[in-house]
Each structure stands twice: as C-alpha cells, then as structure tokens.
Amino acid sequence: MRRSAQLNTQYQARYTLWGLAALGVLILLIFPLLFRQQPYWLYIASQALFYAILASSWALLAGYNGQFSFAHMAFMGLATYASGILGRETGFLAFDLSPWVSIPLGVLFTGFVGLVIGYLCLRLRKTYLALFTIAFAEITRLVIKAEVKFTGGPNGLPLKPLLESTSYVPVYYLMVALFLGTLLAMYVLVRSRYGLYFQAVREDEDAAAALGVNVVNTRILAFVVSSMIAGLAGAVFHHFPTVGLVVPDEMIIGRMSLVLAMAIIGGSNSLIAAALGAIFIHFSLEWLQEIPLPAAILRTLEAHRATLESLGFGLGENGLKTNAWRMVGFGMLLMVTLRFRQNGLIAPLLERLSRRHVIQEIAARRRAREEEEIEVSDEPNEQVGGAS
Amino acid sequence: MLTPTVWDASLFHASPQLAVSGEFVLRLIIDGLMIGIIYALMAIGLTLIFSVLNIVSFAHGEFYMLGGYIVYFFLQTFEALPPLLSIVAAAIVTFAVGFLFERIFLQPMARGEVERPNEYAILVTFGLAFFLQFLMLGLVGPFPKKAHRLFDLPQIEGTFFRTTKATLFLGDITISAGRLFAALIALLALAGLLWFMYRTWTGRALQAVSQDRNAAAVVGINPLNMNTLAFSMGAMLAGLAGAVLVTVYSWVPWVGVPASSKSFVIIVLGGMGSIPGSLLGGLIIGVVESLGTGLFPDPARAQAYRDVFGLVIFALVLLLRPTGLFGRKL
Amino acid sequence: MLEVRDLYVGYYRDLNILQGVNMVAREGQLTAILGANGVGKSTLLKAIYGFLKPNAGAIYLKGERIDGVPTYRLIQKGLAYIPQHTGIFRWMSVEENILLGGWTFRNDKQRLRQKLEENYKRFPILREKRKQQAGELSGGQQRMVELARTLMTDPDVILVDEPTAGLAKLLSEEVYRMLRDLRDKEGKTIVLVDQEIRQALKIADYVYVLEVGRNKFEGPVEEFTDLEKAFWAG
Ligand SMILES: Nc1ncnc2c1ncn2[C@@H]1O[C@H](COP(=O)(O)OP(=O)(O)O)[C@@H](O)[C@H]1O
Ligand SMILES: [Mg+2]
Numbered sequence: 001m002r003r004s005a006q007l008n009t010q011y012q013a014r015y016t017l018w019g020l021a022a023l024g025v026l027i028l029l030i031f032p033l034l035f036r037q038q039p040y041w042l043y044i045a046s047q048a049l050f051y052a053i054l055a056s057s058w059a060l061l062a063g064y065n066g067q068f069s070f071a072h073m074a075f076m077g078l079a080t081y082a083s084g085i086l087g088r089e090t091g092f093l094a095f096d097l098s099p100w101v102s103i104p105l106g107v108l109f110t111g112f113v114g115l116v117i118g119y120l121c122l123r124l125r126k127t128y129l130a131l132f133t134i135a136f137a138e139i140t141r142l143v144i145k146a147e148v149k150f151t152g153g154p155n156g157l158p159l160k161p162l163l164e165s166t167s168y169v170p171v172y173y174l175m176v177a178l179f180l181g182t183l184l185a186m187y188v189l190v191r192s193r194y195g196l197y198f199q200a201v202r203e204d205e206d207a208a209a210a211l212g213v214n215v216v217n218t219r220i221l222a223f224v225v226s227s228m229i230a231g232l233a234g235a236v237f238h239h240f241p242t243v244g245l246v247v248p249d250e251m252i253i254g255r256m257s258l259v260l261a262m263a264i265i266g267g268s269n270s271l272i273a274a275a276l277g278a279i280f281i282h283f284s285l286e287w288l289q290e291i292p293l294p295a296a297i298l299r300t301l302e303a304h305r306a307t308l309e310s311l312g313f314g315l316g317e318n319g320l321k322t323n324a325w326r327m328v329g330f331g332m333l334l335m336v337t338l339r340f341r342q343n344g345l346i347a348p349l350l351e352r353l354s355r356r357h358v359i360q361e362i363a364a365r366r367r368a369r370e371e372e373e374i375e376v377s378d379e380p381n382e383q384v385g386g387a388s
Numbered sequence: 389m390l391t392p393t394v395w396d397a398s399l400f401h402a403s404p405q406l407a408v409s410g411e412f413v414l415r416l417i418i419d420g421l422m423i424g425i426i427y428a429l430m431a432i433g434l435t436l437i438f439s440v441l442n443i444v445s446f447a448h449g450e451f452y453m454l455g456g457y458i459v460y461f462f463l464q465t466f467e468a469l470p471p472l473l474s475i476v477a478a479a480i481v482t483f484a485v486g487f488l489f490e491r492i493f494l495q496p497m498a499r500g501e502v503e504r505p506n507e508y509a510i511l512v513t514f515g516l517a518f519f520l521q522f523l524m525l526g527l528v529g530p531f532p533k534k535a536h537r538l539f540d541l542p543q544i545e546g547t548f549f550r551t552t553k554a555t556l557f558l559g560d561i562t563i564s565a566g567r568l569f570a571a572l573i574a575l576l577a578l579a580g581l582l583w584f585m586y587r588t589w590t591g592r593a594l595q596a597v598s599q600d601r602n603a604a605a606v607v608g609i610n611p612l613n614m615n616t617l618a619f620s621m622g623a624m625l626a627g628l629a630g631a632v633l634v635t636v637y638s639w640v641p642w643v644g645v646p647a648s649s650k651s652f653v654i655i656v657l658g659g660m661g662s663i664p665g666s667l668l669g670g671l672i673i674g675v676v677e678s679l680g681t682g683l684f685p686d687p688a689r690a691q692a693y694r695d696v697f698g699l700v701i702f703a704l705v706l707l708l709r710p711t712g713l714f715g716r717k718l
Numbered sequence: 719m720l721e722v723r724d725l726y727v728g729y730y731r732d733l734n735i736l737q738g739v740n741m742v743a744r745e746g747q748l749t750a751i752l753g754a755n756g757v758g759k760s761t762l763l764k765a766i767y768g769f770l771k772p773n774a775g776a777i778y779l780k781g782e783r784i785d786g787v788p789t790y791r792l793i794q795k796g797l798a799y800i801p802q803h804t805g806i807f808r809w810m811s812v813e814e815n816i817l818l819g820g821w822t823f824r825n826d827k828q829r830l831r832q833k834l835e836e837n838y839k840r841f842p843i844l845r846e847k848r849k850q851q852a853g854e855l856s857g858g859q860q861r862m863v864e865l866a867r868t869l870m871t872d873p874d875v876i877l878v879d880e881p882t883a884g885l886a887k888l889l890s891e892e893v894y895r896m897l898r899d900l901r902d903k904e905g906k907t908i909v910l911v912d913q914e915i916r917q918a919l920k921i922a923d924y925v926y927v928l929e930v931g932r933n934k935f936e937g938p939v940e941e942f943t944d945l946e947k948a949f950w951a952g
Contacts, residue, residue: 068510120707126506127444131652132706135699138649142699146692253645257518264511312526324526331519338512339493342503589824596807596818602769603805605789606798607867608822 017354028176032169042168043242046175048282053182053233055263055278056271057226060186063268064195065222066202068130070256071117072230074137075110077251079231080238081144082106084157084246092150099162103235110231111224118223122216125205137251145248156247162239171240178236179275182229186271189225198222261334267347276346281330288326292319411560416682417675418563422571424674426629429574430647431654431666432581433625439598439661440618441494443509448626448651449644450520451482455627456634456643457524458482460535471538475573475631482627483620489516490619498615517644524641532638537566570632577628578667585663594618598661626651646695653702673698719745719907720766720797720875725775727765734773735761737931741909743875743924748901748908750918750939753928759911760802762928763877766909767799768792779875794822798873802880802911804860806867808853812844815852815863819870830870837866840896858889865896875907876900882914890914894921 035041058072083106088094097105117136121129144151151157163170189195197218200208209215238246249255259278266277293301298315301308305315314321337345434448455478462474493512502508540553548559556563585591596604597614605611630647637643654673658665680697684690720743728734735758743749751759764770766777768789777785779797787795807815816837820830838845841862847855852863861881868876878897882890898921900906912918919925919942927934 062507066507068507124706127510128706130446130510131444131656132703134649135652135703135706138646139696139699139703142692142696146689146696252642254518254521254642257514260511260514261518312529324522327522328519328526331515331522335493335512335515335519338508338515339496339502342508589821592810592814592818593821595810599807599809600805602789602801603807604818606767606793606801606805607818608790608793608871609818610788610790 017350020353025180028180032172039168042172044283044286046168046172046237046240048279049175049179050233050237051259051262051278051282052275053179054230054259055266056183056186056275057229057233058259059263059266059268059271059274060190060198060229061222061226063263063270063274064190064198064202065219066126067121067219067222068126069121069133069223069226070130070253070260071133071137071140072226072259073251073256074133074140075114075227076230076234077144077246077248078113078140079103079106079110079228080159080234080246081151081157082109083235083239084159085151087160099160099239102160103162103232103239106235107228107231111228114224114227115220117227118220121223122219134253137253137256141248141251144251151248154248156245158245159239159243161241161244162236163241166241168242171242174236174240178233182232183271183275186225186229190271194218194221258330261330264334265330265337265345267344267350269343270347270350273344273347273350277344280346285326285330288322288329290316290319290321412682413679415561415563416678418561419567420675420678421671422563422567422674423678424671425571425578426574426633426670427650427654427674428667428670429578429581430626430629431651431658431670432578432663433622433629434648434651435622435655435658435661435663435666436594436618436625437622438655440594441498441509441615443494443513444652444655445619445622446510446513446648447489447516447520448622449646449648450517451486451623451626451644452630452633452647453524453639453641453644454485454520455479455482455630456535456639457528457533457630458627459631459634460533460639463535463538474538475628478627478631479624483624486620486623487616489623490616494615494619495612498612517648521641521644528641530640532640533634534638535634537635538569539565541565541568564636566635570636573632574629577625581625582663590617649695649702650698653698653705656702656705673701676701719743719780720909721778722762722766723776723778725762725765725777726773727761727770727775728773729761729770731773735931736765738775738933739928739931740933741926741936743907743909745907746901746905747923748897748910748921750922750925751909751911751928752913752915752918752925753934755913757928757930759928760879763799763801763879763909763911766877767797793871793873796872796874797877798868798871798875799877800864800868800879800881802883804857804864806852806860806863808851810852811849812852812855812863813848816844816848816866816870819867822871833870833872837869840869841866858885861885861893865893869900873906875909877909877911879911880913881910882912882917890917897921 031045032042035045054072054076058069061072062068083099083102085091085093086095086097086102086105087099089096095102117133121132124132145154147153163174190198197208197213200211200213201215201218205215208218234246237243258281262278262281263274264277265281266275267273298319301315301320308315308320312323312325314323341348343351430448430452433451434445437443437445437448458478458481459474462469462477463471466473493516494509496502497505497508537554541551541556543553544551550557551565554565556565556568583591585594593604593609594614594617596607596609597611597618601611604614626647630643650673654666654669655661657672658667658669677694677697681690681694684693720741722739722741725736725739726734727736739758739762741749741751741762751762753759761770765772765785768784768787772785775785776783779792779795782795784792784795784797792799807818810818813834816834817830820833823829838848843859844862844866847859852860855863865881881897882893885893894917897908897910901908901921910918910922919939922939924936924938925942926936
C-alpha cells in the first residue's frame with residue numbers, strides 16, 4: 001500500500017518534469033516576442049544557447065564518462081576553422097563551399113580528430129588526460145595563431161554567412177533548434193545501453209571491463225560524440241551573419257574554464273543541468289556587466305569614480321560596471337560549488353522536482369532497517385572463550 | 389560579452405634575432421640554461437605538490453603570475469626599501485595563499501570527505517586558477533607590466549670580460565643583467581630548497597610522506613601537515629619563479645598559462661615526482677625552447693612556435709613513456 | 719595494556735570485516751593472533767593503529783581510549799606498528815630511515831645518537847649498509863630497517879603483522895628470537911599476527927584465534943599444545 005503511494009508521487013513527479021520541460025521549450029520559443037525591442041538580448045540568448053550546447057556536451061564527456069578533457073573549446077574551434085577554410089574563395093584548401101556543406105565537413109573532420117585524440121588518450125587516466133588535452137588545446141591554438149597564411153592568424157578567419165537575413169530572429173531560432181536537437185540526441189544516447197556503459201566506465205574502468213563493457217569503444221564514442229557536438233555548435237554559431245568571424249583566442253584555456261564552470265555549477269552529472277547552468281551564467285555575466293542602479297546612487301558613486309576605477313570597476317550610463325569582478329565571483333562560486341555541492345547547484349533542484357531522491361531515500365531507509373535487523377539478530381561473540 | 393583580451397605569450401617573450409653562428413648558438417644555449425633554471429625551480433614546486441599530495445595543481449601558473457605582480461607592485465610602492473625584499477614578499481604572499489587554499493579546499497580531500505577525489509583535485513585547482521586570473525585582471529587590468537631590473541651590474545672593464553650597467557659581455561656573447569640576476573636568485577633559491585629537502589628534518593619528513601604515506605604516519609609524522617607544507621612551498625616556488633622573471637618579461641594576468649604548461653612538460657619529462665628529474669627537465673626545456681626558437685627557419689613564426697616545442701615533447705612523452713625519463717620519488 | 723572491545727570495522731561504510739572482535743594484550747606478554755588467511759587479522763591491527771575508523775566498539779591503551787586518535791599521535795603514546803607489507807622509505811638511505819624513527823624526539827641529538835648506536839649493535843649488518851638506499855636491500859634487511867626504526871622510540875606496545883612472511887628460515891628464526899628478547903629483556907608488550915602457527919606458539923604467552931570477522935577462541939599458550947585439536951575443535 002505504502003509502495004503504491006510512493007509510485008504515485010513518482011508518476012506525479014514525472015508529469016511535473018515533463019511539464020517543466022514543455023514550459024522551458026515554450027519560453028525558448030516565445031523569447032523573441034518578449035524581447036522584440038531588444039535584439040541585443042536576442043543575440044545574448046543565442047550565445048547562451050551556444051554555451052549551453054558546449055557545457056552539456058562537456059558534461060556528457062566529463063560528467064557521464066569521467067574523461068576530464070580540456071580540449072573541448074579546441075574541438076569547437078577546429079570545426080569552425082575547418083568549415084571556414086573550406087568555404088573560402090582563395091587560398092590553400094579553399095573550395096568556396098556553401099556553409100551548408102562546409103559545416104558538416106568541418107564537423108566530420110572534428111569527429112576524426114576526436115577519434116584520434118580519444119584513441120591516444122585511452123591509456124591516460126584523469127590527471128594525465130587533463131594534462132594531455134590542455135597540451136593539445138594549446139598546440140592547436142598556437143598553431144592556428146601562427147599559420148597566418150592558412151588561418152588568418154591572430155586577426156581571425158572571416159566566415160560566410162549561413163543565412164541571408166541579418167536579423168537576430170532566425171539566428172536565434174536556428175540556435176534553439178540546434179540546442180534542442182543536440183540535447184535530445186545526447187539524452188537518447190545516455191538513456192541507451194551506451195549511457196550505462198559511459199557511467200560504468202566512469203565509476204570503475206576495470207570493473208566495467210570485467211563485466212564485459214568495451215571500455216575502448218565506450219571512451220572513444222564519448223570523445224567523438226562530444227567533440228562533434230562542440231564542433232557543430234561552434235561552426236554553426238560562427239557562420240551566423242551576426243558573428244561571421246572566428247579568432248584563435250576563443251580557444252584559450254580561460255574560455256574553456258568558463259564552459260567548465262558552467263557545467264560544474266549547473267551540475268556535470270546532468271546534461272540539462274549543465275545546459276541550464278550555462279544559460280544562467282551567461283545571462284548573469286551579461287547582466288553583471290553593468291548592474292543597473294538608480295540615478296541617485298549613481299550620482300553619489302560618480303564622486304568616487306577614480307577609486308572605483310582603480311579597483312577595476314567602472315561607471316556606465318545606467319549602472320556599475322563590474323568588468324573582471326563578475327568573473328572573480330564566478331571563480332569563487334565554482335570553487336565553493338565543487339567543495340560543498342559536488343553535484344552542482346541546478347542538478348539537485350531538478351532531482352528534487354523529479355523526486356528521484358524519494359527512491360534513493362527509500363533505499364537508504366530500507367538498508368538502514370536491514371542493518372539494524374542484522375545487528376539485533378546477531379549475537380556477537382557467542383563463542384568467545386569457547387575453547388578454554 | 390566577454391571580450392577576450394588579446395594575449396600571446398610570444399608577444400612578450402621576444403628576443404632579438406641574429407644570424408646563425410657559433411656564438412649565436414652558444415648564446416642561445418646560455419640563455420636557455422638561465423631560463424631553464426627558473427623553469428626548474430617552478431617545476432620542482434609542482435613536483436613537491438604532486439609527490440606529497442598526489443595531485444597536479446592546475447593553478448601552478450597562477451602562483452607564478454601572482455609572484456611576479458607582487459614584485460612589480462612592491463618595487464613601485466616601496467622604492468626606498470632594498471629591492472631584494474620584493475622577492476621575499478612574493479615568497480611570503482604566495483606561500484600564504486597556497487596555505488589557505490590547501491587548508492580550505494584540499495585538506496577535506498585528504499581527509500576523505502570528498503567524493504571522486506581525483507576529479508575534485510583537477511577541478512578545484514582549475515577553479516583557483518580561474519579565480520586568481522580574474523582577480524588580478526580586476527586589480528591590475530589587462531595591460532602588460534614590467535618591473536625594472538633589481539640591480540645594476542658593477543662596471544668592469546676588460547677585453548674578454550666586461551660589463552655595462554645592463555649587460556655582461558663574454559667575448560662576443562652578451563648576457564642581459566636582468567636574466568643574469570633572475571638566474572642567480574633562482575639558483576640561490578634552488579640551493580636553499582635542496583638543502584631544506586635533503587638536510588633538514590622537515591625536508592626528510594616531506595620525502596618520507598611522498599615515499600610511503602602510511603609509514604610516515606607510523607613514525608609520528610602528521611601527513612596532513614606535510615600536505616599543507618608541500619602545497620604552500622610548491623606555490624611559493626612558483627611565486628619565486630615569477631618574482632624573478634617579472635624583471636625579464638612583461639606581465640599580464642595570463643602569463644601563468646604557458647608557464648604552467650611548461651611545468652607540466654617538465655615534471656612529466658622528469659618522471660612525475662623526482663626533484664633531480666625536474667631539475668634536469670627544466671634545463672632541457674629551457675635549452676630546447678631557446679634553440680628551437682632561435683634556429684627556426686621562419687623568424688616571424690618562430691616566436692609563435694616557442695611554446696609549441698615543449699608541448700609537443702610533452703604530448704609525446706605522455707603517450708610514449710608516461711613514467712618520464714627518470715623515475716624516483718623526491 | 720591494550721584492549722579491544724567489541725570492535726566492528728571495515729573498509730567500506732556498510733561492510734564490516736570485523737564483527738565484534740575482543741582482545742586483550744597484557745603487559746610484558748607476547749599475544750599471538752592467529753587465523754586463516756583473510757579472516758581479518760591485519761584489519762584488526764590497522765584499526766588499532768588508526769588507519770581504519772571503527773564503526774562500533776572501543777580500543778584502550780593503558781586505560782585511555784585511542785580509537786579516533788590519529789595514527790601519527792600513537793607513537794607518542796608508546797604504541798608502535800610494523801605493518802604486513804614493509805613500509806620503508808625506499809629512496810632514502812638506511813640511516814635516514816632509522817633516524818626518522820626518532821621523529822618525535824628529533825631535537826634531542828644525544829638521544830638520537832644513542833638510539834641509533836643501539837640499533838646498529840642490534841643489527842650490525844645495517845651499520846655496514848647505512849649509506850645504501852633502503853629500497854635496494856633484500857626483503858629481510860628491509861624488515862630489519864623497519865624494526866630498527868620502530869625501536870628508536872622505545873615503544874611499550876608493538877603490533878607486528880607477519881614479520882617473517884617471505885623471509886628465509888634462518889632469518890625468520892632470528893626475527894622470532896628478537897621478538898622474544900624484546901619481551902624478556904626489555905619487557906615490551908607485543909601483539910604478533912602470524913601465519914607461522916608453530917613458531918608463534920613457541921614464543922607466545924597468550925593466543926587468540928580468529929575466524930571470519932570474529933573471535934573463535936582464546937587461551938594461554940599452554941592450552942595449545944595439541945595443535946590439531948586446537949584448530950579443529952570448537
Ligand atoms: N584495502 C582493502 N580494501 C578492501 N577490502 C580489504 C582490504 N584489505 C583487506 N580486505 C578484505 O578484508 C578481509 C580481511 O583481510 P585481512 O585483514 O588482510 O586478512 P588477514 O590479515 O587475516 O589475512 C579480506 O576479506 C580482504 O579481502
Ligand atoms: Mg594479513
């Protein structure tokens with residue numbers, strides 16, 4: 001009887017969750033209507049979705065499969081550069097391809113590189129993998145930066161527009177489609193047999209292998225899929241007429257840290273939590289750039305402009321500019337999250353809504369009860385002294 | 389959104405190009421050795437951390453960055469004080485920051501209070517790097533800073549050996565005073581460190597913990613304290629390396645990134661956890677980098693490729709011989 | 719001297735390897751703990767020495783509760799431990815290894831020198847090899863280094879886990895003689911975990927036999943004259 005009541009809450013929770021998902025999609029779809037007058041926020045929103053794809057695909061690799069790669073942004077950049085180079089009119093390897101062709105080719109190329117790197121990394125565990133991927137990311141970035149003739153060097157590579165219109169609206173909807181599509185694909189993947197393999201390999205590679213999981217394929221699959229998704233997001237986003245350029249500095253480790261922070265603060269054990277983390281952080285960072293303040297306060301602050309500026313703040317038209325300090329805040333938040341909320345800040349909320357914890361709590365209670373029973377039924381040391 | 393501050397290590401780490409000749413190669417080697425000592429100092433810090441705490445600190449470069457900035461601001465603020473004090477200040481501050489971080493964020497891991505400690509260690513030190521980079525960006529801004537050299541050379545006139553205030557001449561070979569002092573101070577710090585590690589009780593205790601943690605606890609050494617000490621000292625060594633190099637290179641909040649990848653290269657070369665290995669690894673990387681850059685056929689790209697050489701070696705060693713070239717512990 | 723009461727301990731939170739073990743080691747006696755492979759003898763010593771946290775039960779040393787006291791404090795309380803697998807500092811010299819045994823009184827140069835000298839008298843071979851890296855020594859000599867290091871502090875109670883496993887017969891007899899001497903001449907309390915039942919019974923005063931996770935039986939060594947009976951009875 002009790003059990004059926006619990007199952008009931010579980011079903012209700014599932015409905016809540018689907019409801020929330022539907023609400024989320026609805027918000028995504030009507031967002032342009034809400035911000036019709038502010039194309040700027042529409043642009044920010046499509047950028048946020050770009051980061052959401054990156055963060056969730058990183059979560060697929062790191063959170064689900066335990067491969068802490070720092071080359072994610074490098075893969076993003078590789079696909080973008082590959083597509084850009086293939087789409088050029090002149091120069092080495094320039095085929096003047098349409099973005100609709102060059103993007104898939106760029107993504108395939110990235111998948112291939114991911115395959116090679118994933119294969120090379122097979123023997124490397126945790127720390128060594130992190131070191132290797134950092135090295136790979138830096139080499140990629142430095143080479144792209146140095147080969148000016150081939151890549152445009154530090155000034156970047158211009159990319160053909162993917163769409164004719166320079167309005168932010170189609171760009172936004174394309175990004176929404178890409179976001180939902182990749183999220184769904186990854187969700188299907190982690191819900192499949194392979195998702196279980198991913199997690200088994202993360203928990204204990206040797207044990208997983210002993211149980212018949214093909215560790216090599218699993219690790220490489222995770223690497224290739226997540227690199228390709230990162231590449232796809234990068235290539236599509238940079239081909240927008242509103243962007244149209246990729247520079248090697250987008251691949252710096254600092255940018256990688258940001259994606260990582262998004263996934264961790266959201267919760268790297270959950271694709272959707274990582275994505276929400278990215279959206280939340282991206283919007284916060286944008287908002288924090290200039291915290292709106294009432295004119296009165298601004299006027300008082302104006303008197304201290306010099307002090308503020310020497311501290312790295314600034315005063316804008318409508319508010320306080322936080323410049324680097326907003327990032328300092330997120331750095332702190334990242335460390336504190338890691339220390340005290342290893343599952344992230346958003347994932348536990350989702351968990352609570354989906355009531356998955358109910359099942360876990362029941363299991364824990366049952367275990368506790370069983371343990372008690374064992375202790376009661378056992379009379380330890382009956383035989384002590386039996387021999388004497 | 390986040391405008392990436394355009395930054396390139398090679399931009400600030402430039403040295404003038406000369407035609408290839410015997411002297412030129414010799415100069416490159418001397419240059420490489422002098423910088424190599426400093427790389428080694430920094431890498432030994434990372435080695436210390438790795439062998440005692442069993443983690444790689446991804447914030448190592450940020451302690452280097454911090455050390456440099458402290459010297460820069462110390463020299464600006466306290467012009468009247470002896471300039472060497474600035475180096476001491478850098479050592480103290482980086483030690484203290486390392487100490488606090490270890491106590492707050494790493495100690496719980498050593499106590500077994502954190503799930504998935506390997507992943508936690510990577511991420512939390514990475515988080516510290518992120519935090520420190522932007523903290524300094526907030527405090528000092530993105531524009532390159534460079535400290536003037538700490539001392540002038542004494543004037544010596546000679547035919548083979550002579551000096552000006554800023555340069556030492558050995559025949560046709562020139563050595564800049566800034567680099568010379570940087571190398572000398574690093575050498576001094578290195579000697580002090582080796583003495584500490586191999587001749588004092590505390591140093592032996594650090595070695596003991598790195599070689600057998602449980603056995604060290606059995607003889608009465610508190611491994612948690614040694615963790616804190618090793619991390620703080622490691623941070624301080626990186627800080628010292630930055631402190632001496634800020635007089636040679638320009639400083640931005642991101643200088644630590646290539647510096648830490650160099651340390652990674654070196655400790656992997658040196659066998660993850662060996663002080664002599666790291667020392668040798670540092671010298672090798674210094675020379676390879678210097679020669680590679682100096683002799684690269686296309687000078688325009690040479691600077692850009694400077695950091696690539698080390699990284700390629702690194703990737704190869706990781707893949708082919710993850711135990712490094714020399715294997716032992718501290 | 720050392721007492722273990724109703725100890726529950728394991729390597730994972732919800733899996734107790736020891737389930738209610740009791741043991742008393744009396745002053746000046748050699749207490750042997752015997753039992754088949756895997757019954758948890760080493761686990762018991764690790765728990766006493768603070769490497770494993772008990773889930774229930776208590777451990778007393780000289781009347782003071784020591785469960786929960788961190789490992790590195792125990793040597794100062796007069797409790798020493800020689801684990802089953804040698805724990806020497808492989809890349810340090812023999813002498814450095816032995817000296818580290820005196821970590822707790824490292825500022826007393828006089829005492830250090832005196833203790834070192836005592837140990838070299840006890841193990842003359844170690845004096846010969848004092849400059850050598852400890853990791854290069856043979857297994858038996860590494861055991862000696864460990865023993866010497868342990869004896870630096872003059873502990874009252876010594877826990878020893880299978881000290882002769884893997885040693886040549888002659889050497890292992892030497893080790894047993896030494897353990898006996900430590901008890902007879904220096905009055906140490908010793909807890910010996912061993913698989914070498916015959917040898918252990920020769921020198922023990924009191925014997926505990928464990929079976930998987932708990933006491934099987936115990937008694938003064940005299941009751942163990944008939945080995946077969948002792949082990950197959952009950
Ligand atoms: N480090 C460990 N982690 C998990 N289980 C262990 C560990 N060490 C020993 N065990 C388990 O504990 C049990 C008792 O081991 P141990 O105390 O070493 O036995 P003994 O010393 O009596 O031969 C064994 O079943 C063994 O598998
Ligand atoms: Mg055992």
